[in-house]
Amino acid sequence: YRDLHTFELQAPTRLIEWACGNRVCVAGYGQSDGNEILQLIPPPTLLTKEAQGLCPERDFKVECGGFSERPVYSLKHVPDTSLLVTSGPPDSSLQVWQVSAEDSDVIRSVSIIATENGTEQSWAKIATISVRAPWVLHGSRLDRVQITEVESRKNVYTADIQGKPNVFIFGKVEGSEELSTLAFLDCNTLLLCCATGRLCLADTRQPQSLVEAMSVPSAPCTEQWCMGTRHGAQGSEPSSQPVARLSSRGLLTLTDLRKTSELLALAKARVPSPGSGAEFLCVSWAPALEGYLAISGFDGTVHVYDTQGWDSSGREAEPIFVHKGHAFGGAGGSGDPPLVTVHTWHLQKPRTLLSAASDGSLHVWDWVQPCGKC
Amino acid sequence: MPEIKVTPLGAGQDVGRSCILVSIAGKNVMLDCGMHMGYNDDRRFPDFSYITQNGRLTDFLDCVIISHFHLDHCGALPYFSEMVGYDGPIYMTHPTKAICPILLEDYRKITVDKKGETNFFTSQMIKDCMKKVVAVHLHQTVQVDEELEIKAYYAGHVLGAAMFQIKVGCESVVYTGDYNMTPDRHLGAAWIDKCRPDLLISESTYATTIRDSKRCRERDFLKKVHETVERGGKVLIPVFALGRAQELCILLETFWERMNLKAPIYFSTGLTEKANHYYKLFITWTNQKIRKTFVQRNMFEFKHIKAFDRAFADNPGPMVVFATPGMLHAGQSLQIFRKWAGNEKNMVIMPGYCVQGTVGHKILSGQRKLEMEGRQILEVKMQVEYMSFSAHADAKGIMQLIRQAEPRNVLLVHGEAKKMEFLKQKIEQEFHVSCFMPANGETTTILTNPCIPVDISLGLLKRETAIGPVADAKKPKLMHGSLLMKDNSFRLVSPEQALKELGLAEHQLRFTCRVHIQDPRKEHETVLRVYNHLKGILKDYSVQHLPDGSITVESILIQATAHSEDQGTKVLLVSWTYQ
Numbered sequence: 001y002r003d004l005h006t007f008e009l010q011a012p013t014r015l016i017e018w019a020c021g022n023r024v025c026v027a028g029y030g031q032s033d034g035n036e037i038l039q040l041i042p043p044p045t046l047l048t049k050e051a052q053g054l055c056p057e058r059d060f061k062v063e064c065g066g067f068s069e070r071p072v073y074s075l076k077h078v079p080d081t082s083l084l085v086t087s088g089p090p091d092s093s094l095q096v097w098q099v100s101a102e103d104s105d106v107i108r109s110v111s112i113i114a115t116e117n118g119t120e121q122s123w124a125k126i127a128t129i130s131v132r133a134p135w136v137l138h139g140s141r142l143d144r145v146q147i148t149e150v151e152s153r154k155n156v157y158t159a160d161i162q163g164k165p166n167v168f169i170f171g172k173v174e175g176s177e178e179l180s181t182l183a184f185l186d187c188n189t190l191l192l193c194c195a196t197g198r199l200c201l202a203d204t205r206q207p208q209s210l211v212e213a214m215s216v217p218s219a220p221c222t223e224q225w226c227m228g229t230r231h232g233a234q235g236s237e238p239s240s241q242p243v244a245r246l247s248s249r250g251l252l253t254l255t256d257l258r259k260t261s262e263l264l265a266l267a268k269a270r271v272p273s274p275g276s277g278a279e280f281l282c283v284s285w286a287p288a289l290e291g292y293l294a295i296s297g298f299d300g301t302v303h304v305y306d307t308q309g310w311d312s313s314g315r316e317a318e319p320i321f322v323h324k325g326h327a328f329g330g331a332g333g334s335g336d337p338p339l340v341t342v343h344t345w346h347l348q349k350p351r352t353l354l355s356a357a358s359d360g361s362l363h364v365w366d367w368v369q370p371c372g373k374c
Numbered sequence: 375m376p377e378i379k380v381t382p383l384g385a386g387q388d389v390g391r392s393c394i395l396v397s398i399a400g401k402n403v404m405l406d407c408g409m410h411m412g413y414n415d416d417r418r419f420p421d422f423s424y425i426t427q428n429g430r431l432t433d434f435l436d437c438v439i440i441s442h443f444h445l446d447h448c449g450a451l452p453y454f455s456e457m458v459g460y461d462g463p464i465y466m467t468h469p470t471k472a473i474c475p476i477l478l479e480d481y482r483k484i485t486v487d488k489k490g491e492t493n494f495f496t497s498q499m500i501k502d503c504m505k506k507v508v509a510v511h512l513h514q515t516v517q518v519d520e521e522l523e524i525k526a527y528y529a530g531h532v533l534g535a536a537m538f539q540i541k542v543g544c545e546s547v548v549y550t551g552d553y554n555m556t557p558d559r560h561l562g563a564a565w566i567d568k569c570r571p572d573l574l575i576s577e578s579t580y581a582t583t584i585r586d587s588k589r590c591r592e593r594d595f596l597k598k599v600h601e602t603v604e605r606g607g608k609v610l611i612p613v614f615a616l617g618r619a620q621e622l623c624i625l626l627e628t629f630w631e632r633m634n635l636k637a638p639i640y641f642s643t644g645l646t647e648k649a650n651h652y653y654k655l656f657i658t659w660t661n662q663k664i665r666k667t668f669v670q671r672n673m674f675e676f677k678h679i680k681a682f683d684r685a686f687a688d689n690p691g692p693m694v695v696f697a698t699p700g701m702l703h704a705g706q707s708l709q710i711f712r713k714w715a716g717n718e719k720n721m722v723i724m725p726g727y728c729v730q731g732t733v734g735h736k737i738l739s740g741q742r743k744l745e746m747e748g749r750q751i752l753e754v755k756m757q758v759e760y761m762s763f764s765a766h767a768d769a770k771g772i773m774q775l776i777r778q779a780e781p782r783n784v785l786l787v788h789g790e791a792k793k794m795e796f797l798k799q800k801i802e803q804e805f806h807v808s809c810f811m812p813a814n815g816e817t818t819t820i821l822t823n824p825c826i827p828v829d830i831s832l833g834l835l836k837r838e839t840a841i842g843p844v845a846d847a848k849k850p851k852l853m854h855g856s857l858l859m860k861d862n863s864f865r866l867v868s869p870e871q872a873l874k875e876l877g878l879a880e881h882q883l884r885f886t887c888r889v890h891i892q893d894p895r896k897e898h899e900t901v902l903r904v905y906n907h908l909k910g911i912l913k914d915y916s917v918q919h920l921p922d923g924s925i926t927v928e929s930i931l932i933q934a935t936a937h938s939e940d941q942g943t944k945v946l947l948v949s950w951t952y953q
Contacts, residue, residue: 006587010770034803040584058591060584062769065796067803105582105796362584 002351003366005045006325007060011036012360014280014341019077019099022347023063025084026356027072037066037075037086037107039099042364060362064099066107073123078150079130083110085138085150091115092124092140096150113138113148125179131187142177142194147204157204159192180281181227185257193227195278197245199255211260224248224278228293230285244307246283246295252317254307265310267317271298280341280358288350292320296340300327302355304367321367326357376824378547378573380810381817382787383420384408392447393420394549394575394787399542401522404438405549405575409449409481419450422458424815431460437518440466441551442535443473445481452478452495452503463518464507467526469534469659471509475500477614484703484731512536529553530564531765532618533659539569544825546571548779553577555771558588560620561659564767566779572822574781580766581786581797588763595622595761596629598721602757603637603692607719612707612734614700618725618763623679626694630678637692642682642706682706687713700725703732712752720756726764769797776805783820785810828857828864831871883952894942898923901934904946 013026024042028035041061073088084097084107094113100106113136115124122140128150129135135156139145145159181193190202201211225248230241242254242264250271254264280297291308303319310317326338338359346352352366378398384391391410396403404425410418426434431454438460440448451474454460466474478500486494495503510516515525521543526536530553537550548571553564602609613619619641626639682695687710697707702724711733714720728734736744737758744752767775776784784801786794786809798809812818838853856872858865873880893900905925909917918926925932930950937943 005590007584008587009584036800043586058586062582062584062796065800067799105794106799 002368005364007362009360009362012358013356015075016342016344016354017075025075027075029071033069035068038062039064064105064107074126076126076128078128078134081134085136087124087126089123092122113153125182127182127184129184137182183229195224197225226281228283228285244283244293248278263312266312266314267310282342286345287347296343300338302343325363376822378820379817382814391420399545401436401542403540406447407451407454408446432462438464439538442532443470448474452499455503456499467534467536468509471507475504527566530561545822547573549575554765554767555774559624568780570780573783573820575785578786580768602721606692608714609694610710610722611696612700612702613696613725627676627678639679639694640682641679641696701728701732701734715754715756718755723759783808828866830866834868886949889946891944893944897934900944
């Protein structure tokens with residue numbers, strides 16, 4: 001490590017999201033109400049380039065907080081606004097919040113974006129963009145994906161995939177396939193990843209067309225997948241960035257969206273098996289390092305990989321770095337070892353990550369490149 | 375409605391110059407009397423004119439309580455008692471009483487000698503002020519007068535810091551001062567019993583902070599010290615003689631032992647003659663763990679830490695020195711600093727807040743060329759680091775304390791208004807108590823529900839508890855009885871018992887009402903008509919026609935007579951008892 005800071009939140013979080021002004025948002029996911037949504041100001045050490053050992057301000061400050069009646073499973077900041085959108089069980093409706101940091105430190109609930117729900121318990125996965133207007137892409141199932149304008153709550157787009165001619169999907173489509181991750185590639189193109197691993201591209205201008213990208217190697221049906229996308233440098237084509245998919249068995253696939261007929265790479269991460277389920281699976285690309293990604297959700301560790309040089313053989317890959325802090329922190333021996341619930345990369349500092357675990361810990365760490373590589 | 379009034383004169387929505395006025399059941403108490411470290415003028419003192427414009431403070435205030443020796447809690451005390459004028463009792467714990475005057479004198483020296491201020495308290499004033507102090511022990515109930523009593527609880531934070539409970543009759547207020555809920559190496563965590571005060575006044579300095587773990591801070595501190603020593607440099611750590619210094623000594627001692635380091639560590643103190651006295655005070659106030667570990671050895675005896683001699687500062691090679699005073703403003707620590715400042719291999723680690731005007735403050739602000747006496751310029755090439763190991767409660771700690779004490783209301787001080795609204799809501803939602811955050815000079819009134827103790831007769835208690843559902847501690851149960859007030863005693867007894875004691879007979883009340891109806895027929899025909907009607911509509915009740923011509927509906931009696939003056943009108947007499 002070059003640097004490691006450990007913090008303890010009052011309640012564990014399963015999301016770490018960046019908001020404007022370098023703020024970090026976390027939220028509780030407990031079953032009872034009174035879950036807190038916190039917007040934190042990171043310590044100045046995280047905002048400067050040089051490592052400062054004994055800088056006076058080493059703490060996170062809670063800038064604002066709000067109370068949510070339901071557990072918060074997902075939170076996204078709406079760019080160019082002071083709004084946050086959250087989602088969580090028991091249904092797939094979204095909650096919209098207003099952060100007004102100047103006059104008060106309370107995050108207020110502003111509105112609810114309701115959706116028609118099925119009978120099953122589900123929660124919406126979300127993604128946001130503000131190009132034409134502040135939009136939120138949401139849905140819990142493939143056939144329920146919609147884009148809603150956040151402020152007016154008007155529906156802008158609804159995916160319509162049942163039996164239409166322009167749908168190119170290999171194999172049988174289960175419209176009710178559960179979604180695991182959604183993303184905007186740009187304001188017209190959507191990327192949808194199902195829990196089965198199926199990756200679909202949609203164009204908002206043509207609601208009836210859905211193109212499936214490469215499917216995943218056949219696997220036991222209990223295997224679940226999630227996706228990570230990367231925004232390239234300003235001005236680069238969104239589809240030039242490879243899309244990563246991670247499975248609950250530790251398989252990692254990389255797909256180039258311009259050539260969806262074949263996998264760019266396939267590798268296996270060394271993870272404990274049987275896995276602890278797919279609830280907290282997380283894969284993300286480093287925003288400031290080309291070709292580096294991180295995975296977590298199998299145990300109390302976060303793995304960092306260099307994907308340059310991976311091929312499609314499916315060999316086991318060696319992580320460049322493993323963060324084990326969560327497994328060692330906290331009160332030892334009381335109950336289950338903590339499970340890393342989420343991780344994210346720092347937007348500017350290339351090797352800094354933030355990770356949170358089920359025991360409420362929040363770590364900020366900066367790893368050193370091992371010798372021999374540049 | 376009885377009420378408690380609280381007015382912060384300082385630290386209302388602000389950090390510094392803590393001073394809170396509490397008015398409870400006719401008694402007036404001042405909590406802390408601090409100095410604001412950021413100002414140089416009158417704003418650094420609380421505004422005492424608020425208490426009373428022209429009366430004598432001694433007459434108005436029943437007592438003053440000081441929570442701990444930090445200057446933002448006791449710095450204005452000599453000014454208050456000697457220059458503004460107060461002769462009543464001042465309460466504080468023993469360690470606070472011992473250490474306060476030293477810090478006050480130190481501060482006085484900097485302000486007057488270094489900064490050249492004139493309107494400041496003198497050394498004699500500090501001494502006179504301390505003569506008014508009454509020292510208290512933990513958990514000892516102290517009767518200030520017949521009605522007012524106070525009790526100190528352990529607060530952690532620094533040596534001698536206490537939380538105080540102020541009680542008059544059955545109304546009470548708990549003031550926390552500064553406290554922390556997690557124990558560290560040399561101090562335990564704050565603790566209070568379920569005293570259920572009407573009001574808890576709590577500091578909220580770190581309420582909106584999520585602190586870096588102590589392990590990380592310590593690890594970074596040790597790393598810096600180690601690196602400096604490894605490259606042959608010298609580390610200066612200016613400290614106040616007691617408190618944080620012990621913490622760091624224990625930390626370094628353990629580290630040196632583990633890493634088998636050879637560089638010498640020295641501890642210099644200008645207070646050797648009082649060291650034993652403080653040691654005794656220290657041991658009762660320190661962490662349970664420490665007491666057990668150090669039962670064999672003196673707190674001032676470490677294997678790797680030796681006493682310092684002035685000459686050692688010139689020795690070549692690496693070393694670590696703890697020297698007083700803490701802000702580098704005078705004395706030995708300043709002397710050592712001047713010797714070592716020119717070498718970039720050396721390091722100085724400032725342990726905490728430095729008052730403006732001190733060398734410590736200047737170098738922490740980034741100044742690297744300092745003017746010393748005789749116009750000499752000192753170039754500072756050594757590394758300057760700052761560390762803060764101060765112990766305050768965070769949001770989780772505040773919630774824990776509220777859970778322990780179970781107050782009916784909470785008042786927050788020592789934080790910034792905007793940032794406390796979230797915490798206020800959190801407290802209100804979780805504990806269903808009201809939470810207040812007044813500004814300086816703003817009075818908050820809290821209504822209390824004083825309990826009036828009443829004796830209850832055993833017979834009544836047995837009878838009432840036998841009826842109805844089982845008593846639940848959380849739900850109040852309604853009981854019926856008669857309250858007898860005789861002289862100053864209140865007794866609750868059954869109504870029969872009350873009547874017996876008072877020699878009264880129970881009265882039976884019977885109500886009657888006359889209803890006039892137009893009916894020219896004979897009385898017994900009217901009665902029959904009424905009877906049939908009632909029997910028809912009151913099917914669930916027992917309606918009877920008695921031989922004497924009256925009707926009964928349960929216990930209600932109806933009789934008909936002719937109107938004395940008008941044969942066409944019948945008068946129905948309806949009568950019932952009070953059930």
